[in-house]
Amino acid sequence: MNQKWTSILVSGVILLLASGCGDTSEGQETGTEIGGEMILATTTSTYDTGLLDELMPVFEEETGVNVKIIAAGSGQALAMGEAGEADALLAHAPEAEEVLEADGKVINRHRVMHNDFIVAGPESDSAGIYGLPVEEAFSELARQNGVFFSRGDDSGTHKKELDIWNLAGTEPDFENYQETGQGMGETLRIASERAGYTLTDRGTYLFQKENIGNLAILNEGDESLENVYHVMQVNPDLSDKINDKAAQAFVDFFLSDETQSFIKTFGEEEWGQPLFFTN
Known part of the structure; x- marks a missing residue:
């Protein structure tokens, strides 16, 4: 203990x-x-x-x-x-x-x-969303057909993600939007392996940090991410x-x-x- x-x-x-x-x-x-x-x-x-x-x-x-x-x-x-x-x-x-x-x-x-939600993604940040308000970051990911992994499991995190897409005025229907149907830890692992972006709670991100390679915190701090x-x-x-x-x-x-x-x-x-x- x-x-x-x-x-x-x-x-x-x-x-x-x-x-x-x-x-x-x-x-x-x-x-x-x-x-x-x-x-x-x-x-x-x-x-x-x-x-x-x-x-x-x-x-x-x-x-x-x-x-x-x-x-x-x-x-x-x-x-x-x-x-x-x-x-x-x-x-x-x-x-x-x-x-x-x-x-x-x-x-x-x-x-x-x-705690709060954060957007995690590859350190290279090919979509260039680092530091943007979260709604703008999501809009940019959709515009650029970024690789985004959603839990897709009706979890609290998935519900929050759908709220953000709605606030961004964007439908998550672009080609590289994929649902894992898995929990947060597994979704983070998949995003890390495939250099993708995802929405996660900070606690699970920190706990899994050693296992998720190059995933960095790219967007955080917005009031809507509580x-x-x-x-x-x-x-x-x-x-x-x-x-x-x-x-x-x-x-x-x-x-x-x-x-x-x-x-x-x-x-x-x-x-x-x-x-x-x-x-």
Whole structure:
């Protein structure tokens, strides 16, 4: 386990013991034995960055819950929630999440962290898009028939990419626009091997940096590139198989001071900057 996370966890336990395990608010389950199994449907970026590899053992130890992680695009994760086939969701497709929340399909939804999207491409930058506003960069890629790799999987990243094409007033129908149907890590690898461009979240890019050769950050910083993650429960009314206590404990765990403190420093030692920021 990450030494920094261990220190944070031990500090939290000491504080809890010192306070005599004071009162907890109604419904708070984190730190209590719940048991059973829980399905977490999540976007690939939380998995590909290694964040869940660090956090899930701690959650399982605290609660006795066995977590099965299904990492897919946010669209697929949300579809699992809508069908009552998952207990908790961690996604980065806010507009689609809001629809499910309004329909009562997900509950207890909270913003837990964010980073941003970037456009990565070959260092040679044959399309000459470096430093352009992202909408202009996309327009130029389409005009020049640049090699662009889209995830094409209804993920949060894919949804954001389609939003940018729409803002650019350009249809991604040029010859060298290709859909991988893969997660972010694999799409980055393909773009690297074939000297193409792609939209990615910064966290996965940094985590995969050693594996993606000459891919450089070419466009970043636009307000429209913010990448927000929310955690939520699937409404237990959708299925009698939903472990609602475990799902609520998972939400509480992500909102806890200890977890938030860990997230905001995760990646600093390895990459010189955190992969995610907390609120």
